[in-house]
Amino acid sequence: MSIPSRIADASWTPDDDTALLLHRAGAALLELDAQHGAGLTALTGVLDRTEAVASSRIEEEAATLEDVARAVVGIRANTSATAMVRAGGAIDGLVSAAGSGRITETSVLDAHRSLMRDDPTDGRYAGRYRDVQNWIGGGCTPRLARYVPPPPELVPALMDDLFAFLHRDDLHPIAQAAIAHAQFESIHPFTDGNGRIGRALIAAVLRRRGLTRFVTVPIATALVAERDRYFWHLERFRDGRADEWVRDVAIAIGTVCDEATLTALLLDEVAVERSAGPCAEGVLAVVGRALDDDPVLTEDRLETLLHGDQGTVDTVTDDLCRAGVLRSVTERRRDRAWVTIAAAEELAAFGDRVHATVRQRANRVGW
Numbered sequence: 001m002s003i004p005s006r007i008a009d010a011s012w013t014p015d016d017d018t019a020l021l022l023h024r025a026g027a028a029l030l031e032l033d034a035q036h037g038a039g040l041t042a043l044t045g046v047l048d049r050t051e052a053v054a055s056s057r058i059e060e061e062a063a064t065l066e067d068v069a070r071a072v073v074g075i076r077a078n079t080s081a082t083a084m085v086r087a088g089g090a091i092d093g094l095v096s097a098a099g100s101g102r103i104t105e106t107s108v109l110d111a112h113r114s115l116m117r118d119d120p121t122d123g124r125y126a127g128r129y130r131d132v133q134n135w136i137g138g139g140c141t142p143r144l145a146r147y148v149p150p151p152p153e154l155v156p157a158l159m160d161d162l163f164a165f166l167h168r169d170d171l172h173p174i175a176q177a178a179i180a181h182a183q184f185e186s187i188h189p190f191t192d193g194n195g196r197i198g199r200a201l202i203a204a205v206l207r208r209r210g211l212t213r214f215v216t217v218p219i220a221t222a223l224v225a226e227r228d229r230y231f232w233h234l235e236r237f238r239d240g241r242a243d244e245w246v247r248d249v250a251i252a253i254g255t256v257c258d259e260a261t262l263t264a265l266l267l268d269e270v271a272v273e274r275s276a277g278p279c280a281e282g283v284l285a286v287v288g289r290a291l292d293d294d295p296v297l298t299e300d301r302l303e304t305l306l307h308g309d310q311g312t313v314d315t316v317t318d319d320l321c322r323a324g325v326l327r328s329v330t331e332r333r334r335d336r337a338w339v340t341i342a343a344a345e346e347l348a349a350f351g352d353r354v355h356a357t358v359r360q361r362a363n364r365v366g367w
Contacts, residue, residue, distance in 0.1 A: 001149075001151065006161045008164035010165070012242060018243060021247055022246070025250040025253040029257055030211055032257045033214055033215045036264035037214030090193075090197065090200060091111075093107070094197070098203075103163065104163070105160075105163060113126045129152070129155045129156060129189045130155065130189060132152060132191065133152060135148045135149070162187065169209070174250050175250075176205055177206055178242070179245075180202075181199065181202050185234050199219065217257065219249065233248060255354055255358065259353045259354050267346060271288075274291065279291075283306060283312055295340040295347070296340075299313065299334065300335070321338070327339055327341050
């Protein structure tokens, strides 16, 4: 069993190379958010979906954007997709709350409740710290576990210490986010959902410290490319070694910012072409603007946009499917869903580009 060290007043100073990495990654994130965050809301929607998908893949769950769209309208054939929809809501809630300038116990518990409330096994623990012992790996007993976190009676005090650390302003925001995440995972305060809430905490710190106002950086997309290394970093952190983990988080943020900038430019081109072509006027223009906000289009959302006119809903979706703008992901007559083809393809391409960059670096430095 491991008892994490308290970090509320812990000191950490980067070496010169790490300080430069932190500076460059922070500047890249500020530029991405300023240049593309407010003006291109489709980027925010795609990155939010991407982060939920990638964070769940670290937990060995897998689904496509089409699966996620089906889960949004209540089709539960893919339980991983359902979990990703919940994860997206949890991430958004926690990060938005951090924009007020504080990350509180209430906001973390609310995020966990959003993530876990419908879980058939751990739903009863949603929104509260664990009161049982848990462990990572090892099967039904902790004897062969990879990690055994502190006993439940220590969790509240350790979380109070973490919240005190989160409200410091003397560390670089990215370093603070990296250390806070590793500490959260070491405390492991919930029966389940720790990884996804902990990775959302990274984005929450970046929002609280002012590196983002609009964009949720999908750092999990980079972490999942080297999943074993990510877990290795957490183990080293528990031995008191945080430097390499902080550097890797800075590099990951720089990588996803570079690729997200390309995604922003590509989505901007798609939006311009759509508004000049298939969605140039009338109700199609209304739907086109909605697609700029979110790549997933549900029948409920469409009916709201078109004031409940079912005939128009059918005509518009048929026209946009024929034009190659939308792809239907449901086969039923009601509660249907569609995805924007260009956004779905770019979401996949974004992940592929990030993974390729991370793997190239891993091969170059011999990970």
